[in-house]
Amino acid sequence: MTTIAAELQAAASRLADEVRSLSFSEPITHVYHPLDYAWAAHAAYIAAYGRGRKDVVFLGMNPGPFGMTQTGVPFGEVKAVRDFLKIEAPVSRPQHEHPDRPVQGFACTRAEVSGSRLWGAVAQRWGTAERFFNRHYVANYCPLTFIEASGKNFTPDKLPADQRAPLEAACDRHLLRLVELLEPAWVIGIGAWAEKRAQKVVGARSKIGKILHPSPASPLANSGWADAAAADLAALGVCPLSDLLQETGPKTQVEKVRRSAARRVSAG
Numbered sequence: 441m442t443t444i445a446a447e448l449q450a451a452a453s454r455l456a457d458e459v460r461s462l463s464f465s466e467p468i469t470h471v472y473h474p475l476d477y478a479w480a481a482h483a484a485y486i487a488a489y490g491r492g493r494k495d496v497v498f499l500g501m502n503p504g505p506f507g508m509t510q511t512g513v514p515f516g517e518v519k520a521v522r523d524f525l526k527i528e529a530p531v532s533r534p535q536h537e538h539p540d541r542p543v544q545g546f547a548c549t550r551a552e553v554s555g556s557r558l559w560g561a562v563a564q565r566w567g568t569a570e571r572f573f574n575r576h577y578v579a580n581y582c583p584l585t586f587i588e589a590s591g592k593n594f595t596p597d598k599l600p601a602d603q604r605a606p607l608e609a610a611c612d613r614h615l616l617r618l619v620e621l622l623e624p625a626w627v628i629g630i631g632a633w634a635e636k637r638a639q640k641v642v643g644a645r646s647k648i649g650k651i652l653h654p655s656p657a658s659p660l661a662n663s664g665w666a667d668a669a670a671a672d673l674a675a676l677g678v679c680p681l682s683d684l685l686q687e688t689g690p691k692t693q694v695e696k697v698r699r700s701a702a703r704r705v706s707a708g
Contacts, residue, residue: 442491444621449486451617455583458610464586464603468594470538472585474503477543478512480529481521485513488527489573490622496575496678497624498651499615499634502582502596507552509585510545514578517555518548524559525569540591557654558630561666577622581637582611597633612641619645626678630654649676 456475464471475482503509507516513527522528531545558578566572584607586594596607619627619642627646629635631653638648651672652658654665661668 441487444492445487445490447621448490448618449483451614451621452482452486452583455610455614458613459584459607462603462606462610464599467588468586469589470534470536470541470587472503472509472534472537472543472587473583474508474512474585475583477532477534478508478510478529478545481512481516481527481531484527484529485525488525489569490577493621493623494573494575494577495624496577496626496628497618497622497646498576498578498628498630499638500578500580500630501634501653502580503585504552504554505541505585505587505593506548506550507555508580509541510543510548510552514580515552515555515558517552517559518546519551520555520559520563522546524563538587538591541587553656554654557661557665561669564666577624579615579618581615581634582607595633608637612637615641626676628673628676628678647676649673649678 452475456473456479460473460476500514504515506518508514510516510531511518511521511527512529512531513521513525528546531543533543537543562569562572582596584596586596586599588594596604599607615637624646627638627642627648629638629648629650632650635648635650638646642648649672651669652661652665654661654669656662658665
């Protein structure tokens with residue numbers, strides 16, 4: 441394991457320590473800490489793919505219920521983590537578990553749509569995880585999963601200010617350390633909230649942008665997330681458009697993404 445990967449693991453461990461004692465009120469009834477009960481898989485992810493500086497860091501919001509909550513890996517849909525990222529490790533259970541949201545680790549059979557879309561697009565374009573991670577990295581801003589009494593997922597952007605502030609302070613410190621270690625030219629928020637946190641924390645160290653979040657709650661994402669994300673990146677000029685599409689893809693697909701990128705730029 442490289443020095444950078446070891447430092448990333450240390451930073452993640454510090455983040456886990458800092459958020460462990462935080463308290464949250466209703467409607468949140470359960471808080472899961474994947475960096476605790478799924479640490480082995482998270483550490484393996486860093487060791488495998490956080491070994492050197494990156495051109496682009498993609499930043500998500502927080503663990504999804506059937507992704508990182510189960511596997512400890514950002515956007516960690518089980519099949520993608522096991523089959524594409526080649527990571528599988530023991531996962532224990534949260535101390536206070538919601539009966540309708542059990543942590544089953546790599547035995548979980550429910551798909552995390554966001555993770556399936558993200559890693560599916562990566563696999564389609566780059567072929568192997570190693571090729572993608574040579575220049576890119578994926579992280580989450582917040583490491584906690586919030587669950588309401590009904591079992592509904594609660595996102596950290598909706599926390600009241602007095603509860604959000606100490607969480608953001610810890611997450612900001614971790615994000616800054618991640619950027620210091622990986623030295624990316626770009627930090628790309630996966631969604632608007634992650635972009636806003638990056639803008640606040642990263643400053644002039646990297647350029648900041650965003651892509652559409654692959655959530656199934658987004659009609660735009662459901663209409664073709666990979667194309668929309670490619671168009672967002674093309675509009676930013678993060679990398680050549682041809683680098684975002686299948687090398688064997690049809691010419692009409694390239695033209696479609698170019699048109700989509702142009703529309704997004706003109707719309708501001």
